[in-house]
Amino acid sequence: MINSTIAKLALQALLGRRRFYLLLAFPVLLIGLVGLVTALTDGDAAWEIVPGLGYTLVLPLVAILASSSVLGPEVDDGSIVYLLSKPVSRYGIAISKWLVALGATLVAGSLPIFVAALITGDSARAVALLVGAAVAGTTYSALFLAISAVTRHAVIASLMFVLIWESLLGNLFTGIAWLSISQWGVRIAHALSDELPDPANLPWAIGASAVVTVVGVWFAGDRLRSFSLRGED
């Protein structure tokens, strides 16, 4: 199913755009901030930043940038027809592009979170958070890829999901934890380290993450199967 040519082109699209520097800036700032706070304060103030800012904000933002870069611009300007006018499985295209986005999310999102957590000490909770961030990064990248396949306003729609649904409403209503990618990841991390909160039920968190990932990538492939070319508007 994986198409190396598509993956290569997606990687070039990701690395070749200016957005890439933005993608790198987030983890650098996170690690810098955590390092600074660790050096300047006593206690666990620096650790609070990692799940509070790194995990809930940097990780989804990195996933949005990565997922929208591998698919969004090509769908927007229609140049994806050059890839689609080939006897190549649409699901293969979606999977290949998703893997590139996933790789970028893990490298520029989950891994820096792990590094930042290590800076604050305790490696057990850092490993737990890495697992949570890897699961959430996987789920996020699939969801945002699906969003990129349906709307030209994918970045805004994805941001609204993260900022309004998960952050704002998620803080007001605890029930949203059941429908929050970020909270699913936290729940899985909690199974490894008690220092992380326990917002939902573990099998649900694992199952829901898996379902959103699979359905998200499948849906992106299905939208590509039905990709319609419009004239210059």
Added chain:
Amino acid sequence: MSNLVLDSASRWFGNVVAVNDVSLTIGPGVTGLLGPNGAGKTTLMAMMAGFLAPSAGHVTLDGQPVWRNTEIYRQIGLVPERELSFGYLTGRQFVRANADLHRLPDAAEATERVLATVDMVEPASRRLDTYSKGMRQRVKIAAALVHQPSVLLLDEPFNGVDPRQRMVLMDLLRRLGDEGRTVLFSSHILEEVERLARHIEVVVSGRHAASGDFGAIRRLMTDRPVRYAIQSSDNRALGAALMARESVRAVSLRGDHLDVQVGDLGSFAVELPGLARQHDVTLFELSPSDESLESVFAYLVAR
């Protein structure tokens, strides 16, 4: 040898009907799809290329439906009007990526062969964003041809291409047609279509207005009634004389000029100078008042 068949195909977007009940068969050789801008050529092309579902009717290639049929692209090569946005690739890398996507066993060789076909071997190591319009067009054609498809669809391939490059492209398409491939290109310029296509399909306002070889289409277009505006030293005398002629259908006085509707263009053109001399009228100005392509198309639709 492939036949692309549209069977009562229609496509609408909300309330707007872009393509209205079009039935046609595109066979081997070069066919031109002619129509003014906004006639539905791109929509028609998109349906033929499997990038748009017909709202009603069917689009098939050798009996196979085109929509949501990925395998069809083994036989179809598509040259979209849309610009390449892979500016960071070289021409060779871009064509090679297309060959790889087709999983050609000899991708490298096929890439070089097709680059030679479009005469782009020398600039192929430069990045796409350094190319001229004509070069980009040729690379797009190379990418569409790399798997040797039996059907080649080109949307407005000559748009913005300079005249010399246009000749090169036309020769290339003619050659592909002679090889027995089904080549369809769209254009809004009659002369362009006439020079290249053996067979012409005309679409106007989403409808299939005419079909035939270029001679038949040309005749349809030149035999239509034409209007002329004439200014002369004595419009009324000239008008009276013209009305007596077989070739003239109607004459009216409009301010300082004469509005003449002509049925038979050939004999009108021959008769007019003699007629003017005979009645001692000096012609100041003679201009066709509706030579625009839109009026030609409007006539074909109303026919």
